[in-house]
Amino acid sequence: MAESQTEVRxxxxxxAAAEPGRSPWIDAWHRLRRNRLAVAGGAVVxxxxxxxxxxxxxxxxxxxxxxxxxxxxxNAAHWLGTDTLxxxxxxxxxxxxxxxxxxGLVATFVALVIGVSYGAIAGFAGGKADAVxxxxxxxxxALPFTIFVILLMVFFGRNIFLLFFAIxxxxxxxxxxxxxxxxxxxxxxxxxxxxxxxxxxxxxxxxRHIIPNVLGPIIVYTTLTIPAVMLLEAFLSxxxxxxxxxxxxxxxxxxxxxxxxxxxxWLLVFPGSVFSLMLFSLNFLGDGxxxxxxxxxxxx
Amino acid sequence: xxxxxGRRLLESxxxxxxxxxxxxFMQRFxxxxxxxxxxxxxxxxxxxxxxxYHLNDPLWKQxxxxxxxLTPKRFHxxxxxxxxxxxxxxxxxxxxxxxxxxxxxNEIIADKLPVSLELGAxxxxxxxxxxxxxxxLAAIRRNTWIDYMCSSLAMVGICVPTFVLxxxxxxxxxxxxxxxxxxxxxxxxxxxxxxxxxxxxxxxYIARLTRGGVLEVLNQDYIxxxxxxxxxxxxxxxxxxxxxxxxxxxxxxxxxxxxxxxxSFVIETIFQIPGLGREFVNSAFNxxxxxxxxxxxxxxxxIVICNLAVDVVQVWLNPKLKFE
Numbered sequence: 001m002a003e004s005q006t007e008v009r010x011x012x013x014x015x016a017a018a019e020p021g022r023s024p025w026i027d028a029w030h031r032l033r034r035n036r037l038a039v040a041g042g043a044v045v046x047x048x049x050x051x052x053x054x055x056x057x058x059x060x061x062x063x064x065x066x067x068x069x070x071x072x073x074x075n076a077a078h079w080l081g082t083d084t085l086x087x088x089x090x091x092x093x094x095x096x097x098x099x100x101x102x103x104g105l106v107a108t109f110v111a112l113v114i115g116v117s118y119g120a121i122a123g124f125a126g127g128k129a130d131a132v133x134x135x136x137x138x139x140x141x142a143l144p145f146t147i148f149v150i151l152l153m154v155f156f157g158r159n160i161f162l163l164f165f166a167i168x169x170x171x172x173x174x175x176x177x178x179x180x181x182x183x184x185x186x187x188x189x190x191x192x193x194x195x196x197x198x199x200x201x202x203x204x205x206x207x208r209h210i211i212p213n214v215l216g217p218i219i220v221y222t223t224l225t226i227p228a229v230m231l232l233e234a235f236l237s238x239x240x241x242x243x244x245x246x247x248x249x250x251x252x253x254x255x256x257x258x259x260x261x262x263x264x265x266w267l268l269v270f271p272g273s274v275f276s277l278m279l280f281s282l283n284f285l286g287d288g289x290x291x292x293x294x295x296x297x298x299x300x
Numbered sequence: 301x302x303x304x305x306g307r308r309l310l311e312s313x314x315x316x317x318x319x320x321x322x323x324x325f326m327q328r329f330x331x332x333x334x335x336x337x338x339x340x341x342x343x344x345x346x347x348x349x350x351x352x353y354h355l356n357d358p359l360w361k362q363x364x365x366x367x368x369x370l371t372p373k374r375f376h377x378x379x380x381x382x383x384x385x386x387x388x389x390x391x392x393x394x395x396x397x398x399x400x401x402x403x404x405x406n407e408i409i410a411d412k413l414p415v416s417l418e419l420g421a422x423x424x425x426x427x428x429x430x431x432x433x434x435x436x437l438a439a440i441r442r443n444t445w446i447d448y449m450c451s452s453l454a455m456v457g458i459c460v461p462t463f464v465l466x467x468x469x470x471x472x473x474x475x476x477x478x479x480x481x482x483x484x485x486x487x488x489x490x491x492x493x494x495x496x497x498x499x500x501x502x503x504x505y506i507a508r509l510t511r512g513g514v515l516e517v518l519n520q521d522y523i524x525x526x527x528x529x530x531x532x533x534x535x536x537x538x539x540x541x542x543x544x545x546x547x548x549x550x551x552x553x554x555x556x557x558x559x560x561x562x563x564s565f566v567i568e569t570i571f572q573i574p575g576l577g578r579e580f581v582n583s584a585f586n587x588x589x590x591x592x593x594x595x596x597x598x599x600x601x602x603i604v605i606c607n608l609a610v611d612v613v614q615v616w617l618n619p620k621l622k623f624e
Contacts, residue, residue, distance in 0.1 A: 139314075139315055139318075143315065143318070143319060143600070144319075144558060144561070144562070144596070144599050144600050144603055146562040147562065147580075147596055147599060147600075148322070148323075150580075150581065150584060151326060151327075151592070151596070154584040154585060155326060155330040155584075156330060227459075231461055234461060234463070235461070235463065235566060238566055238569075239565060239566065239569065239581055251463075254463060254464055254467075255463075257467070258463070258466075258467035258570065261467055261470070261471050262471075262475055262482075265471060268467050268468065268471065269468070269471075272460075272468060275461070275464065276459055276461070276464055279459040279460075279461070280455070283455070283458065283459055
């Protein structure tokens with residue numbers, strides 16, 4: 001018995017030479033880089049994000065009206081044409097993108113904070129507290145939340161800060177479920193038991209061993225929540241319940257375009273394409289991250 | 301199974317109560333009411349209106365009376381056949397509307413709900429037919445161009461929102477090619493564009509789920525057994541693989557039905573369809589207290605019933621699960 005054990009023991013120096021020790025995060029990064037769709041998605045997200053963030057500083061004013069001009073088709077002066085009030089569509093797209101992306105990020109952050117703390121508490125606590133907390137989540141799943149968001153937006157005057165919280169309050173449920181499930185699984189794993197056996201404190205176990213192992217799914221699901229949130233914002237704006245003029249978002253622009261598409265096709269086609277492109281890229285990036293960070297599939 | 305259904309129905313009562321209570325009080329505690337937008341009326345008229353709608357009663361009394369009106373008091377489902385009358389069938393009274401004088405919310409629902417249900421049913425049919433076909437095709441021709449085409453089509457369906465796809469389809473197929481009417485809900489051909497638009501997203505999700513489900517099942521031992529016994533490939537796919545592969549699709553149907561219901565708000569706006577979804581959004585803008593409550597309760601009830609039906613089908617498909 002003792003002999004066979006010495007046989008399988010690997011010389012540490014040889015092992016280090018064969019495969020240099022890499023953190024799982026670097027592993028994941030390499031896997032992600034090999035996924036061309038995810039890289040392309042990430043690039044588009046970064047480019048669109050940067051354009052929307054700094055573009056409005058340089059481009060024409062998004063709200064400057066030119067009624068004499070009216071709606072004109074794309075040309076050299078106005079790359080994507082102008083709307084019926086003579087406002088440059090390209091500038092409006094960049095500015096609207098700012099709001100859409102901001103809603104996406106802030107509302108996702110709200111959902112992240114609520115979902116992760118709720119799920120982690122339920123998972124750590126376990127037992128009765130866990131059962132009650134998850135039962136509440138189950139019940140809330142059954143509520144028609146989109147309808148509630150619509151009512152909230154109508155009744156409380158379509159305030160953009162309310163929009164953040166209303167959407168965040170809808171989207172945290174799945175996050176809570178995922179985090180709680182992960183915490184429960186990780187908590188029972190052997191390396192946690194080993195850490196406990198080695199006499200590590202509770203804090204060290206939570207922060208050094210559990211949290212890093214739960215982080216992967218959180219990152220993946222966060223990336224996939226952003227497009228869902230942007231979609232919900234655009235949905236509300238399309239119904240006239242989201243961002244209010246003179247502010248603008250991609251949903252508002254699509255709504256305007258849909259109203260006027262019979263004469264001015266570009267007002268619908270460009271905002272619709274940019275918005276869909278953004279959703280595409282975010283989804284591909286999220287899928288790629290899931291493949292790259294999936295802890296279970298990491299070793300093949 | 302009957303016990304399971306009974307228990308789930310009992311469990312849904314608190315859910316419905318939360319929804320009713322939340323909506324009822326949220327409406328009342330925000331500024332503005334159903335009559336604020338109208339031109340000033342004389343105090344007597346105002347008083348008469350408030351008396352007619354029982355707005356003078358204390359709030360708790362209004363709430364109690366409203367709950368009582370909502371409580372089902374009889375069970376004659378056959379009365380639904382002649383015009384969806386919830387009052388005749390179950391004794392549920394949603395009261396008169398605030399904005400449509402002389403019309404009750406029951407009448408408005410009976411009038412508009414069939415349109416929305418037809419839209420939803422056809423959209424679900426589109427989603428199932430296209431989703432299952434694409435998903436099975438992609439699974440049995442895995443890693444060929446057919447698979448890649450089906451999967452990219454599914455990604456397009458997921459990422460192009462209905463409120464982009466719908467107007468684009470109208471622009472291309474109705475305005476430029478003239479194959480369809482741009483809006484309206486009259487002839488059967490008017491159903492094509494709205495149902496295709498609303499169904500597309502769910503077709504895409506169903507295609508992905510079916511592909512994954514069938515692929516997973518195809519590796520199982522019992523498929524190999526069926527092959528060894530000489531069953532034809534068609535039989536293996538349709539009889540054995542599909543049954544297992546359908547499970548994730550069935551559990552997705554609950555969220556899908558809820559999504560189709562809320563998706564109908566946008567679709568009915570785009571295509572000018574006289575359905576309940578558009579009515580709901582308008583009623584919220586108008587602060588039509590009773591119509592908002594009535595539609596919210598109806599939608600919540602539909603979602604609860606659909607989720608229950610989905611759970612029953614799930615157990616029926618997968619005997620490993622039990623009715624608990």
